[in-house]
Amino acid sequence: MSIPPRIPELKLDVSDSDSDSDDRPLNEDMKNLKLASTSSESITSSLSVSSSSSTLSPASAHAARPPSVTFKVPLPPNKTKVENSLNAFPMLGGPQRAGGSLPGRRKVPLGPGFSPLDWARLTMSGQNLRGVSQLARYTLEDVAQHKKRDDLWMAIQGKVYNVTQYVKFHPGGAGQLMRGAGKDATELFMKVHPWVNIDSLLEKCHVGYLVKDK
Numbered sequence: 308m309s310i311p312p313r314i315p316e317l318k319l320d321v322s323d324s325d326s327d328s329d330d331r332p333l334n335e336d337m338k339n340l341k342l343a344s345t346s347s348e349s350i351t352s353s354l355s356v357s358s359s360s361s362t363l364s365p366a367s368a369h370a371a372r373p374p375s376v377t378f379k380v381p382l383p384p385n386k387t388k389v390e391n392s393l394n395a396f397p398m399l400g401g402p403q404r405a406g407g408s409l410p411g412r413r414k415v416p417l418g419p420g421f422s423p424l425d426w427a428r429l430t431m432s433g434q435n436l437r438g439v440s441q442l443a444r445y446t447l448e449d450v451a452q453h454k455k456r457d458d459l460w461m462a463i464q465g466k467v468y469n470v471t472q473y474v475k476f477h478p479g480g481a482g483q484l485m486r487g488a489g490k491d492a493t494e495l496f497m498k499v500h501p502w503v504n505i506d507s508l509l510e511k512c513h514v515g516y517l518v519k520d521k
């Protein structure tokens with residue numbers, strides 16, 4: 308038996324049995340291929356075959372290729388609208404974009420040896436970036452003792468980090484990072500870049516947890 312050049316395209320329309328919106332008459336092919344509903348609830352299924360010369364029984368049609376269910380998806384708005392939209396993907400100026408940034412972004416050029424890759428390397432090097440030997444509980448008062456550029460802690464989302472080593476790697480620059488020096492910088496952080504994965508970036512700088520009192 309020769310193989311047909313193209314498997315006929317199958318379309319399955321599963322329409323809501325309550326809705327009588329689609330009362331188009333079935334043509335002859337469709338009638339032949341009308342599927343028996345397997346469930347007791349009446350799902351109306353109609354199978355249409357794009358090549359009228361093909362004669363497939365419903366069973367062999369299923370075996371050849373699962374029928375495709377057609378969903379009604381609204382068409383995306385035109386390109387200009389997408390580009391201007393906050394829903395644009397990859398997000399304008401977001402990490403997945405190679406170039407082109409949102410107006411107002413303030414990323415700074417990092418010095419040689421301070422790229423995100425260099426940071427990843429440093430965090431994997433086994434060097435102690437925490438400056439403490441074990442995790443502990445810290446109050447805001449404790450955190451406030453570390454607000455200098457060469458001794459810089461901040462609390463973000465309940466965790467306390469020693470970011471001293473990260474200063475030169477921060478893509479927003481040292482000045483921006485210093486805004487959270489010795490504070491609970493959660494709000495600031497979330498306002499500027501909620502997409503940044505702090506847990507993974509600063510895992511090796513985690514020194515403990517922020518508590519109200521000890």
Ligand code: HEM
Nearest residue numbers: 402412413414478479483484486487492495499503505508
């Ligand atoms: C005081 C808190 C912080 C402030 C005010 C701040 C500020 C900024 C600013 C202004 C930028 C440039 C954003 C842009 O316009 O593209 C930036 C980028 C960035 N910051 Fe921070 N930052 C803070 C803390 C942190 C911390 C703790 C981390 C470490 C996880 C971090 C990681 C990053 C990363 C990865 C980027 C690049 C984001 C991207 O490319 O989309 N920041 N930051």
